Amino acid sequence: MASAEAGTHLTADATDPNDPAKENTVFRLAGLIRPMWRPLLLAGLATLGATGATLALPWSVQYFMDGILSGSEGALGVLATSLLLLFAVQGIFSSARIYLLAYAGQSFVKDLMVRVYSRTQRFPLNYFDRERTGELISRISNDTTLIRNLVSNNLVEIVSQVVTVLGAAVLMFVLDWRMSLLIFVAVPFVVAVGAIFGRQVRKVTGEVQKNVADLTSIMEQTFGAIRVVKSFAREDHEQQRFADGAQKVFDASMRQAKISAILGPAVMLIVVSTLIGVLYYGGHRVVVGTLPAGEFVAFLIYMVMMSGPATGLTGQYTQLQQALAASDRIFSLMDTAGEDLDASQNGHSENAEGRIEFSDVSFSYDNGEKVLHEVSFDVSPGETVALVGPSGAGKSTLVSLLLRFYEIDSGEIFVDGTDIRELGLRALRSRIGLVAQDVALFSGTVRDNIRYGKLSATDAEVEAAARAANAHEFVSGLENGYDSLIGERGVKLSGGQRQRLSIARTLLSDPGILVLDEATSNLDAESEALVQDAVSRLMAQKTALVIAHRLSTVVNADRIVVLDSGRIVAQGTHAELMGSSTLYRRLYTKQLGGNQKSSSPTPKNCTRAKSATNSEDSRTP
Known part of the structure; x- marks a missing residue:
C-alpha cells in the first residue's frame, strides 16, 4: 500500500520557494x-x-x-x-x-x-x-x-x-x-x-x-x-x-x-x-x-x-x-511543484489486463468541499461499467482520480493490482484512453491530430484508425484530405467529425482501459449512428468506465454504478436497478419522459466518451 505522502511525484527542483537553500x-x-x-x-x-x-x-x-x-x-x-x-x-x-x-x-x-x-x-x-x-x-x-x-x-x-x-x-x-x-x-x-x-x-x-x-x-x-x-x-x-x-x-x-x-x-x-x-x-x-x-x-x-x-x-x-x-x-x-511523469516506486506488469479497483476512496477539492465518501467498486478486465447519477454526484471526479489528475485524500485505487500511486504517471496514463464529449483538437492538420495518439504512427496506421472511426470518408472529401487544416480547436469541422477524429486518435493509442463520457448526446441522428459504430469498435475487448448522461445508452452495460452526493447508492444491471433503486428508476423515467433525443439502447461496448476535465461535476477552485 502506498503511503498517503506518495501523492503526485514531484520533480527534484520542485522545492518550497521559502526553503532557505533557495538563493536570492x-x-x-x-x-x-x-x-x-x-x-x-x-x-x-x-x-x-x-x-x-x-x-x-x-x-x-x-x-x-x-x-x-x-x-x-x-x-x-x-x-x-x-x-x-x-x-x-x-x-x-x-x-x-x-x-x-x-x-x-x-x-x-x-x-x-x-x-x-x-x-x-x-x-x-x-x-x-x-x-x-x-x-x-x-x-x-x-x-x-x-x-x-x-x-x-x-x-x-x-x-x-x-x-x-x-x-x-x-x-x-x-x-x-x-x-x-x-x-x-x-x-x-x-x-x-x-x-x-x-x-x-x-x-x-x-x-x-x-x-x-x-x-x-x-x-x-x-x-x-x-x-x-x-x-x-x-x-x-x-x-x-x-x-x-x-x-x-x-x-x-x-x-x-x-x-x-x-x-x-x-x-x-x-x-x-x-x-x-x-x-x-x-x-x-x-x-x-x-x-x-x-x-x-x-x-x-x-x-x-x-x-x-x-x-x-x-x-x-x-x-x-x-x-x-x-x-x-x-x-x-x-518553483511550483510539478509531476514527475516517469517516477515509479515499484515495477508493474507490461501485460496489462485492465482491472480497476476503487477501495474506500474519499476526496475533497482545494476549497474543502468533500465530493467523494469512501467509494468502493471494481471493474473486471473487459467489463463495461457505467457511472450514473445526478449532476455533481462525483462521476467525473472518480475518473479524474483514476488518471491521477488529482490525488485522493484517503483510500486506494488499483490498476491490475498495483496502487496507482506506485506507478509512473506516464505508464499509468498510457494505459487509459479518453474520448471526450467536448473534443479537444489542435490547430493543425487532420493527420497531426490523429497521430497525436501515437506520435510514431505511419500514414497507413493513421488512415486505418480513421477508417475504423468512420472518419476516412469525410476526411477524403476535404480539400487536402489528411493534410487539411482544421482550424483553431477544429472549428472547421462539425461536432460529429470532431468526435470521430477523437475516436481515431484514441484507437491509434490502443489503450487497455477506456474512460468515456457519452459521445453522442449533442449530435444529430446520422452523426450519432456513425460515432456509436466507431465507439463500439474502440471498446472491443477493452475495459470501459463510462460516464453516462443519457441512461438509454448504457442499459446494456455489464454493470451500472449509481452515485449520489459522492456515495454509491446502488449498483447492478439495468433490469436489477429498475426494480431496486428508486433514484435510478426516477432518473431513467424522467429522461424517457423528457424532451431528450430518443436513441435505441446501444449494445455492450458501444458508447462513451469524455475526460473528467470536461464533465459536469468537475470543479474549478
Whole structure:
C-alpha cells in the first residue's frame, strides 16, 4: 500500500520557494546566465577593446593641443593618424560585441522559454484550475524578454560603462588629482539616488508585468470564446473590458516612467553641477598658468566621457531592476511543484489486463468541499461499467482520480493490482484512453491530430484508425484530405467529425482501459449512428468506465454504478436497478419522459466518451 505522502511525484527542483537553500533572485539569475559565459566573456573583452580605444582619444587631443600651442606642425599628422587607428579599432571591437551579445541574448531567451514551458507541462491539473492561461503566456513570453534584454544588452553595457567611468577616473587622476577630487565628491550622491529609486522601479515593474499578464488573459479568453461573444453581441463589452485592462497597464507604466523621469534628471543635475565646478576651478588655473591648456582640455573630455556612462548606469540600473522583477515572476513559476511523469516506486506488469479497483476512496477539492465518501467498486478486465447519477454526484471526479489528475485524500485505487500511486504517471496514463464529449483538437492538420495518439504512427496506421472511426470518408472529401487544416480547436469541422477524429486518435493509442463520457448526446441522428459504430469498435475487448448522461445508452452495460452526493447508492444491471433503486428508476423515467433525443439502447461496448476535465461535476477552485 502506498503511503498517503506518495501523492503526485514531484520533480527534484520542485522545492518550497521559502526553503532557505533557495538563493536570492540575483544569484539564481546568475545561475541561469552562467551557460552563456563564453559569448558574454568574448563580448566583454570586445567591449574592453572598444572602451580602451575610446579612452585613448583624449590623449591624442592633448598631444594635439600642446603641439599646436608650442608651434609643432607635426602634431596635425600624428593626430589624424592616431584618430583613424583608434576609430578603426573601436569599430572592429564594437561589431564583434554586437554580434556576440545578440547570440548570447537569443540563445538565453530560447533556452529559458523552453525550460519554463517544459516546467509548465509538468504542473498538476489543479494548477491550471487555479491559474489563468493568459498569465502563463505572459510569463513565458513577456517576462523572459525582459530578462533577455539584461543578457543581450544591460550586462555588457554595465561593464562597458563601469570600465569607461573607472578608466576615465584613473586617467583624470593622473592628469590632475585636485580636479579629480571634486568629481569623486559627487559619487556618493549618485549612488544614493540610484538606490532609492531602484527599489521603487522593481516594485512598479512587477505591477506592470502583472497587468500585462491580465491583459493577455483577456485577449486569450475573448479569442477562445469569440463565438459566444458574437452570439450575445458582446463586442462592446469585451472592448471595454480590454480598454480597462489596457488602462491599468498604462497607469502602472506611467508610475514607472515617473520614477525614471525623476531619476535621470536628478543624476544629471549632480553631474552637471560637478562639471560646472570643475570648469570654474580648472579654467582659473589655466588663466593663472598653473595648468597646461592641453591637460585641461583632455581632462574635460574625460569628464564628459565619464558623465555619459555615469548617467547611463542609472538607466541600466533601472532596467536591471525590471529584469529582476521579471525574474521573480519566472522563478515563482519554476518553483511550483510539478509531476514527475516517469517516477515509479515499484515495477508493474507490461501485460496489462485492465482491472480497476476503487477501495474506500474519499476526496475533497482545494476549497474543502468533500465530493467523494469512501467509494468502493471494481471493474473486471473487459467489463463495461457505467457511472450514473445526478449532476455533481462525483462521476467525473472518480475518473479524474483514476488518471491521477488529482490525488485522493484517503483510500486506494488499483490498476491490475498495483496502487496507482506506485506507478509512473506516464505508464499509468498510457494505459487509459479518453474520448471526450467536448473534443479537444489542435490547430493543425487532420493527420497531426490523429497521430497525436501515437506520435510514431505511419500514414497507413493513421488512415486505418480513421477508417475504423468512420472518419476516412469525410476526411477524403476535404480539400487536402489528411493534410487539411482544421482550424483553431477544429472549428472547421462539425461536432460529429470532431468526435470521430477523437475516436481515431484514441484507437491509434490502443489503450487497455477506456474512460468515456457519452459521445453522442449533442449530435444529430446520422452523426450519432456513425460515432456509436466507431465507439463500439474502440471498446472491443477493452475495459470501459463510462460516464453516462443519457441512461438509454448504457442499459446494456455489464454493470451500472449509481452515485449520489459522492456515495454509491446502488449498483447492478439495468433490469436489477429498475426494480431496486428508486433514484435510478426516477432518473431513467424522467429522461424517457423528457424532451431528450430518443436513441435505441446501444449494445455492450458501444458508447462513451469524455475526460473528467470536461464533465459536469468537475470543479474549478
